[in-house]
Amino acid sequence: MGTFRIEGGQQLSGEITPQGAKNEALQILCAVLLSSEKITIHNIPDIIDVNKLIALLEDLGVKIQKRGKGSYTFKADDINLDYLQSDQFKQDGRGLRGSIMLVGPLLGRFGKGYIPKPGGDKIGRRRLDTHFEGFIKLGAKFRYNREEYFYGVEAEKLTGTYMLLDEASVTGTANIVMAAVLAEGTTTIYNAACEPYLQQLCKMLNRMGAKISGVGSNLLIIEGVESLGGTEHTMLPDMIEIGSWIGLAAMTRSELTIKNVSWDDLGQIPNAFQKLGIKLERKDDDIYIPKHENGYEIQNYIDGSILTIADAPWPGLTPDLLSILLVVAIQAKGEVVIHQKMFESRLFFVDKLIDMGAKIILCDPHRATVIGHNFKSTLKSTTMVSPDIRAGISLLIAALSAKGTSTIHNIEQIDRGYEDIDTRLRAIGANIVRV
Ligand SMILES: CC(=O)N[C@H]1[C@@H](OP(=O)(O)OP(=O)(O)OC[C@H]2O[C@@H](n3ccc(=O)[nH]c3=O)[C@H](O)[C@@H]2O)O[C@H](CO)[C@@H](O)[C@@H]1O
Numbered sequence: 361m362g363t364f365r366i367e368g369g370q371q372l373s374g375e376i377t378p379q380g381a382k383n384e385a386l387q388i389l390c391a392v393l394l395s396s397e398k399i400t401i402h403n404i405p406d407i408i409d410v411n412k413l414i415a416l417l418e419d420l421g422v423k424i425q426k427r428g429k430g431s432y433t434f435k436a437d438d439i440n441l442d443y444l445q446s447d448q449f450k451q452d453g454r455g456l457r458g459s460i461m462l463v464g465p466l467l468g469r470f471g472k473g474y475i476p477k478p479g480g481d482k483i484g485r486r487r488l489d490t491h492f493e494g495f496i497k498l499g500a501k502f503r504y505n506r507e508e509y510f511y512g513v514e515a516e517k518l519t520g521t522y523m524l525l526d527e528a529s530v531t532g533t534a535n536i537v538m539a540a541v542l543a544e545g546t547t548t549i550y551n552a553a554c555e556p557y558l559q560q561l562c563k564m565l566n567r568m569g570a571k572i573s574g575v576g577s578n579l580l581i582i583e584g585v586e587s588l589g590g591t592e593h594t595m596l597p598d599m600i601e602i603g604s605w606i607g608l609a610a611m612t613r614s615e616l617t618i619k620n621v622s623w624d625d626l627g628q629i630p631n632a633f634q635k636l637g638i639k640l641e642r643k644d645d646d647i648y649i650p651k652h653e654n655g656y657e658i659q660n661y662i663d664g665s666i667l668t669i670a671d672a673p674w675p676g677l678t679p680d681l682l683s684i685l686l687v688v689a690i691q692a693k694g695e696v697v698i699h700q701k702m703f704e705s706r707l708f709f710v711d712k713l714i715d716m717g718a719k720i721i722l723c724d725p726h727r728a729t730v731i732g733h734n735f736k737s738t739l740k741s742t743t744m745v746s747p748d749i750r751a752g753i754s755l756l757i758a759a760l761s762a763k764g765t766s767t768i769h770n771i772e773q774i775d776r777g778y779e780d781i782d783t784r785l786r787a788i789g790a791n792i793v794r795v
């Protein structure tokens with residue numbers, strides 16, 4: 361179990377460049393299974409989850425070459441489907457959430473796809489019904505081995521159809537799209553998720569010869585094609601990492617520039633931080649955050665009632681930033697309710713923040729009220745364990761703002777989504793070491 365030691369209370373300054381998007385990378389990497397031709401991908405983040413998925417693809421027989429930092433070529437012209445039944449796969453496939461998206465492309469191209477119950481954050485129930493209901497609608501037979509937690513779908517052929525998803529699942533939509541692009545006839549997916557991750561996936565698939573329309577909306581229409589070719593693709597910057605840097609700047613009262621953020625793909629994210637009173641300036645495609653010497657004040661609603669920040673399927677606010685917004689609110693002037701609607705166990709980490717001196721009431725597993733300090737009192741340093749990726753980065757931000765030396769254990773949870781975080785933090789003046 362890795363550990364960070366952090367000497368808090370420093371003001372940071374400088375520029376930071378976001379890594380390629382983790383959740384986009386997990387979709388795009390699975391899509392390389394859809395073609396026997398060469399696919400080149402750039403801006404792949406060097407993080408634990410992505411590296412685990414690349415290793416899984418290699419074990420499946422995909423020929424992979426590293427071309428430079430973050431750039432790889434993939435050629436899936438000789439796939440070893442027997443590997444999918446091996447104990448090794450049953451072990452490694454569990455290592456991350458994103459591996460679930462191997463199933464759709466395997467089913468679409470080879471008529472069968474298997475996966476052990478995938479891993480990822482333990483942040484409440486994470487069901488897979490939407491994925492498998494979609495595959496079944498396309499004509500696949502579903503089987504589930506309860507003893508081994510092993511899922512499988514098989515089909516002689518997939519046939520396009522209309523489907524209304526029971527929820528706008530991000531990985532579920534990606535999975536079904538990747539199966540449907542090679543189905544016979546037209547598939548219509550209503551209540552599709554439409555995050556930039558999915559938009560990027562659909563654009564890449566269209567460049568490979570797929571026929572997907574409605575990209576960016578919750579109604580996707582996919583005309584099946586016989587086969588797909590090669591392409592080149594570049595990942596967008598990671599919007600959750602961008603939000604994490606905004607939170608860090610505000611909470612440590614630092615002046616930071618976040619480079620090349622792809623503003624137009626950030627949706628509600630800048631707005632959510634601005635509602636907490638944080639000043640952001642758009643400079644070309646960068647975000648400039650000035651030093652908040654006089655703090656930041658939470659905006660109430662027009663009628664004067666207390667602000668609620670809640671997640672919603674895109675184009676609503678992504679749930680992956682709520683833990684960070686919650687931490688930032690600790691030093692704001694005013695009060696806010698953070699309502700995490702999607703996940704059931706993602707707010708329990710606030711106990712640690714309360715130990716550090718934060719004024720937070722956990723109303724129920726989904727809602728926390730934060731009463732801001734307005735920098736009148738500093739958080740106390742402490743020792744903590746990172747429970748999940750976003751709680752981990754939030755605790756790290758809290759530690760960087762606190763007085764004294766804090767220790768964070770289980771930092772693998774942070775490393776699974778943030779590339780070289782300690783080195784990049786030291787480059788802007790943070791006092792953090794990996795021990
Ligand atoms: C690898 C990856 O891409 N992970 C992301 C993906 O996970 P993932 O694709 O696993 O998450 P889903 O979109 O399937 O659902 C997330 C949770 O939200 C609930 N839900 C979802 C849609 C909806 O309309 N209503 C609703 O309540 C689901 O029941 C589930 O508990 O999307 C999540 C939601 O943005 C993000 O937190 C994860 O970082």
Ligand SMILES: C=C(OP(=O)(O)O)C(=O)O
Binds near residue numbers: 457481680
């Ligand atoms: C919940 C997340 O990731 P995963 O779906 O991989 O667990 C996340 O990125 O915040």
